[in-house]
Amino acid sequence: METLIRISEATVRFMDQLVFENLDFEWKAGQHWAVVGNSGAELTFFLDTLLGRTMLTQGNIYRPFAQSYQEEKTKAGEVHSFRDLMAEVSQKYSFRNKSNLQNFYYQQRFNSLDSEEAATVFEFLADIEQKHSGAWNLHSVMQFLRLQELGDESLIKLSNGETRRLAIAAALLKNPKILLMDQPLTGLDVQNRDNFDDILKGIKASGIHVILSTHSYEVPQSITHVAMLGEKTIKNIIKREALQAGDFEGVTLDTFDQQHLQRLLLSLEKKTSWEEIVDLKQVYIQYGDKTILDKLNWTIRSGEKWLLKGPNGSGKSTLLSLILGENPQAYANNIWLFGKKRGTGESIWDIKKEIGFVAPELSRFFPGNQTCIKVVLSGLFDTMGLFKKVSPEQEKLAKDWLELFRLSAIAHKLLRQVSLEEQRFVLLARALIKVPSLLVLDEASQGMDEFQCLLFKKTIDQVCQIYPLTMIYVSHYQEDIPVCVDKVFELEPH
Incomplete structure (x- = not known):
């Protein structure tokens, strides 16, 4: 041949x-x-x-x-x-x-x-x-x-x-x-x-x-x-x-330092006062002639870990955009986040400060000059990049998160220059640096190799063992889902 x-x-x-x-x-x-x-x-x-x-x-x-x-x-x-x-x-x-x-x-x-x-x-x-x-x-x-x-x-x-x-x-x-x-x-x-x-x-x-x-x-x-x-x-x-x-023989999984993770998660003494983190009532979303969500109801209580699933095009991204405070159609619906109804005076920043979010496509929206440590620090301000001077304490905190994930060597490399797996853990550090009340992981490990997928999943379980956060985990595949996720919300295609 x-x-x-x-x-x-x-x-x-x-x-x-x-x-x-x-x-x-x-x-x-x-x-x-x-x-x-x-x-x-x-x-x-x-x-x-x-x-x-x-x-x-x-x-x-x-x-x-x-x-x-x-x-x-x-x-x-x-x-x-x-x-x-x-x-x-x-x-x-x-x-x-x-x-x-x-x-x-x-x-x-x-x-x-x-x-x-x-x-x-x-x-x-x-x-x-x-x-x-x-x-x-x-x-x-x-x-x-x-x-x-x-x-x-x-x-x-x-x-x-x-x-x-x-x-x-x-x-x-x-x-x-x-x-x-x-x-x-x-x-x-x-x-x-x-x-x-x-x-x-x-x-x-x-x-x-x-x-x-x-x-x-x-x-x-x-x-x-x-x-x-x-x-x-x-x-x-x-x-x-x-x-x-x-x-194909796997390798021994070397998880991250549990004590280091515990120090970082418990460094901020946060008390969640809400019984219900998310409450969606009869939500209806339509773009043009296409109905995306039809009379949807979903209540997420404090500390619950949910799997959100559904085929491509079933409305998962739209549903998340309502919860993340990014979809303007939220104001036309009966949506409660962290005890407040959308449209009653809260700002998008009031919502975002309580949420940590990781999605594969996020890395595409950071300006090209953003280093990995700047991306992690941006999680403190809920911006797509760092645009203000930070305190020495904040910079040390970001360095500690990168050290936890064994990423200290890439701290000052541009996000777009590091591997996909490294990008995912940088984005996870960005989401966790403020110790959010709600962690939203939208197919966050997709595209990782087999070892890194397993490490990511185990890391989420480690986080949930230490800190009682509420979580929405989006995945198509059972093998990607952390053990701590025990509730399922499934969307059907329209």
Whole structure:
């Protein structure tokens, strides 16, 4: 079989970090790969190496799949790269507004006038330059990924699962020879994960070769080969049909210092005086002709830990926006938060000071100049970034939270420069630094590798053992849910 890419005895670095040693890998025509491992950062570095974003200090990487294309372009005197024939679906995608500025703010998706600043799904896809003809065009990708009904929707109003489908559509429009996907199953509900194999089959049938990073327990059936990474190399390669549940050995879980966590959580003597933290009565939310929430009732009492679940598009994000004080339609409904009815004089800041919130997309809304320690400190002021001088005591508190999560080394790195797993724990520190009365975790561990998912879950259980906070935990998957969560509120699709 024809070789597409071959890596031989490579030592690979990214900036000042050694990421691989003695790396050997050969990808042949007809093969479709999954890479799994205990380090999500390592999986991303592997895909980045295929894309040429890392540096080889020893060994070689060959890309025969692009050879004839590059020879043709060289002969024609045109600028070219092997990347012209590759496309990726990254976990760090971001969308810009119509002025090409990434200046969205998180609440903007719930304000109809502001959302007009973002392109629609159709406008975004139509604006992608197609350098190569092939099986995919605007009509076929929208139909294939079920985006027709979202064509007029603002980008910042999309759910996680919808955004993921859009990112795949954008990659396919480039008609690449090779498609790389970093954790493509994140943000998809159970049904859409089950349907993902059909998406892969369609991509493969169009002649595209696929490689994706994922968890070892959810390798799609359409994958032919699995590479298991670890210890800065490929530890094992097996065919997909031979993959067994016991083939992938986990590592010992090293949880965070319980006493350190206890000191931080109990450093603020807070007393919750409310019997009911949230009380929603006959809540009705409608956007245009579409009903999102219909006569919804939900009471959350102090100290309760709830799982909020429901398929993509069932209204989870809208429901959370009401509780977080971000949705203007709250004033037209009978909503009580922390003992006060919305619209009776309380400010959004009165609400936010009692709530800690973590969601994967939050990291996209921080200004680019925000370091990790500034992001943690911003939790004291409920702002998307730090814009005021802090006291030495506040700065020490933020450093203590970063030390707890073993993140001291990245304190002064920009949030966008650190790994996805590190971003999640920075955001968790931001949520916990003020010791909130209500902690809202919206698919907060999605996209993490297997080890980090388990560590995140165990950390939440540690927090709940120490401090009697109230919690809403959003997840599609039973394996992600902490033991302390013992109540369920499920939304049905409309």
